[in-house]
Amino acid sequence: MMPWKDVCSSDDLQPDSGVCALVAGQQVAVFYRVKEQAVYAIHNYDPIGKANVLSRGMIGDVKGEPVVASPLYKQHFSLKTGVCIEDEQISVPVYPVRLHNGRVEIQVALSNNGEMKTSIHEEASV
């Protein structure tokens, strides 16, 4: 099993909003829903707007599915599956994430979608 990587303190999360973390060279958007006490992690890159901005989108739900709305052109991406609600052909990578002892931890594999740039960051962030 892939190891959990420590990312930040759970206090660093923004209630009902997102932050961006650098994990193993990947930009990961981490969202925190207060009422559900739930955290979600998806890639920060908006494949439609072509910029690293999803962590700055607004979160909510569409017919019960937790989503983030792209701050650029407002498409919705599922926080659970990464699939774009407006166009199911498009999706962003999703990562396992958990709150553990007051810390946020994420599992990041080397995916084809995310650009793996260097492995130096990986070492550095541990």
Added chain:
Amino acid sequence: MSTKKSLVVIGNGMVGQHFLASLVASQCKDSYHITTFCEEPRAAYDRVHLSSFFSGKTAADLALADEDFFANNDITLHLGDKAANIDRNNKTVTSAKGLTIAYDTLVLATGSYPFVPPVPGHDRPNCLVYRTIEDLEAMASAAKTSKVGVVVGGGLLGLEAAKALTDLGLETHVVEFAPRLMAVQLDEGGGAMLRRKVEALGLQVHTGKNTTLITDGEQCVNKMCFADGEELETDIVLFSAGIRPRDDIARSCGLDVGPRGGIVIDNQCKTSDPAIYAIGECALWNGMIYGLVAPGYSMARTVVADLAGEEGSFTGADMSTKLKLMGVDVASIGDAHAKSQGALVYTYQNGASEVYKRLVVSQDKKQLLGAVLVGEVSGYGTLLQYCLNGIELPENPDSLILPPRGDESVGLGPDALPMSAQICSCYDVSKGAICQAIEAGAITLGALKAQTKAATGCGGCGALLKSVMDCELTKHGIAVSTDLCEHFPYTRQDLYNLVVVEQIKTFNDLLETHGKGSGCDICKPAIGSILASYWNEYVLAKEHLGLQDTNDTFLANMQKDGTYSVVPRITGGEISPDMLIALGQVGKKYQLYTKITGGQRVDLFGARVDQLPHIWKELIDAGFESGHAYGKSLRTVKSCVGSSWCRYGVDDSVGLAIELENRYKGLRSPHKLKFAVSGCTRECAEAQSKDVGVIATENGWNLYVCGNGGMKPRHADLFATGLDKETLIKYIDRFLIFYVRTAARLQRTSVWMENMEGGLDYLKSVVIDDKLGLCGQLEQQMTYVIDTYQCEWKTTIEDENKLKRFRHFINSDQPDDNVVFVEERGQIRPADEEERKHFKIMEVA
């Protein structure tokens, strides 16, 4: 090359113009060379709304055609030239200035003139009439040296003229020969009720008075003597004793005219000479002269149809009217006097609330023949439809005029109307045409009006139009869901009221009590905005942070590559060289792309999220504050240089612009708001394209509202004129908060107003006349917002905790490596995809 025939129109009044407009819109537009003679010094204008000239409308505002209409359609317009003679044998028209034009087809649209009874002294000084813009100018200038005014004639027009005299500040009397006011339209009871109401407004009414002489007055310019021996001193005498068709030119060339005047026409509007048509108020059809604009329009369309070889005939018109006279609602439908054989009458009179209603029905009580309504006319649309379409009356017809008992509904659902039912008589729009427009996608009141023109004439059919629309939409299952989104089954206005009534302070409280789910990017910013407008708390406070749109969360505008632009406030566009230098230094230090915006300030682009607090710290230290360019809130108050420098300036537009911008900065609203102030009517600041526009005039500030540029530009409407600064600000305060309270999500002021039942007039009645009794509250709310203003950037950079968010990564200080700039024209811009790939290869290499 001219195979075209020559068509000449005599008279460019309302009907003549409608004829031209219909003709050039028809297929036979290319068959004619069109020439029109216009006796007046200006092309056709809206005579129906002539009185609005006194409330600030200019001749240009009232114009019916835009300036280029004639040129664009190849119509030769002879302004200020009267057709003097028609030679029917040679088919020519000769004008007063000596032009002779040959015609194949001639259209007479000469209108009518005000009848002045031949009383001795009727031509004395200050004896005036009420028909043209020149008449009104004469009235306004006479009023300057007058104290008392008398209107001769208590009909529709007479009462309108009396209102104008009252507004000009004169002690006003109405002298009527008949025993009651509006004798043509109203029965005795209705006339009496109307009289009581207008007297309560300060008008003095004298009925049953026959004027025999006008002579020198002692205290006033004139003295009127009546047959009963009484006298009345007055400065101005305004005749409004009916109209007479202008048929002299027809008469002198031998066309048939009626015994009491009027050019005789048939069902195709042809006169006794088949090459000549007559339309509008000069025409006599079936022994009738129609003194209203709708029948004239219908005649004009009949002629166009005839010229195009299409079916079409004029077969009479309905003379029902609904209007507001001196603030009193009055309506008359069909046979108001119960002259029909066997007619039965129902009357309802409520002395306490000053309402009078009368129904005239057929002997078998199945058909509505006529009605009179005074004081309360909401049933007009329904009753008119019963009458026009012969719809069978309910079992107890009186239920139509009695106040509703319990919850029974008395209105005639629009469903009951046949498709052929005419909803708007001004533009002859049927229910069928409205339904078609709805099918084609016009599903808001504003869109329907634009599409069909319904309710854009006299406006009388507005309420009916709305109910037809609502009913059709519901039927189509376009279920007019006004819910904000799936999380809140309420409109924005409902939610605003809930916040106010239940004093709700956070989104979560509202969601818990009135919503479901966890919200979305529709309801969150909408409610964030409501909370901000009402409570005006710091938008990045913990409980509000998640509600803000991206731009608001970082107090800057996100650009396509995820970087931000920074716009400090430059009130009124006024900036000192030092401040300009400070701004330039910040731009230079952070290598930002700089551009001057349309709102007269400077936009700095290309700031990464982590740079924002540093940039703002420097800007604030230099004396700048947030420009709220990121928010749905007041953006800028643009101004021209005004009287301080400009040779033409009438008042200090820059000073006012700065004051307004400082007053309203930070106010969160359903959509962005733009203002402008011009120092004179040359309008260099383009105030008439703004949500709120102010123009200086010799008499004070003129206020315009609900304009906008953008995708669908809209000219602002004149709202009030000649205001002092205090009143101006009061009106703007009220206007803004009323908008903030009642508009839909992301609805600009223009659409908000257009969708409002009653439109501009209603808005005026709320803001100026305080019809809803709300103004106190509105002003109080504005005062609160102003008192609690804070520069959000200042608050933010002073709070360590808040600053934590202004990093690209929560766990690293690296910047976003996807942000890449290239140089263009000496400044940066985001790299495009190709350039970016290239850049990455270089970086790796």
